[in-house]
Amino acid sequence: MKFRRKIDLYLGYILVVIMGVMVINVLWQVFTRFVMGDPSSFTDELARYLMIWVGVLGAAYISGKRMHVAIDLLPNRLSKAKQMLLKMLVNFIIILFCFTALVVGGLRLVYITYVLDQHSPALQIPLALVYLIIPISGILIIYYKISDIYLKQF
Template sequence: MEVRRKVDRILGMILSTIMAVMVVNVLWQVFTRFVVGTPSSFTDEFARYLMIWVGVLGAAYISGRRMHVAIDLLPTRLNKEGQTKLKTFVNWIIIVFCFTALVIGGLRLVYITFILGQYSPALQIPLAIVYSVIPISGMLIIYYKLSDIINKQL
């Protein structure tokens, strides 16, 4: 559980940093547009990429904190053992989905954009870097769900 707390803390700090950078970035955009009169060319794209990272990494963080949205109609009607089995089953479904869609699919997306040499228009950074958050988030969610199953934290 100590490793999980460290992962939570590091992920929380990364998300806070990304949010702070995004706020500064948007403030700079507003300043250059309304005060200087010529909007900055990179801030819109940079804010979009930061929002992608916050959204996808935030999903992993929320999954790890077990704060995600859930419909608990069925679990409330089951006894304690049934609830545990259902939650374990749901965690396994989440693991399979994250592995196939986020990890494998995300790695394929990163690989394809890297091989094709796609770059962002304004920032001129490889789009593979932007998309790399997808498999990273998938691996984090898998880690959290396996930790929940192993430690019976359902």
């Protein structure tokens, strides 16, 4: 549980930093466009990549905090024992999805963009680095869900 709290803390700090950089980046873009009359060339692309990172890492963070959107119509009609079984089944489905779509699919995407040596147009950074957040987020969500199952915290 102590390790999970550390991951939550660091992930929260990372999200705050990314969001702060994104705000500064967008403010700089607005300043250069409307005040200086010559928009910065990299800000649009950087904002897009930071938004992807905030969205995907934010999903992992919310999953770890168990604050994600849930429809609880069915569980409320079940007995406590069946609610536990249903929640465990849902966690297993989430683990399966995250493994296949985010981890395996994300690693394939990272590998393909790395092998093809694709770079972003304005920033000239490897797109594999941008996409690397997908399998990382998948691993974090899987860790959180396994931890939930192990600790029976739904």
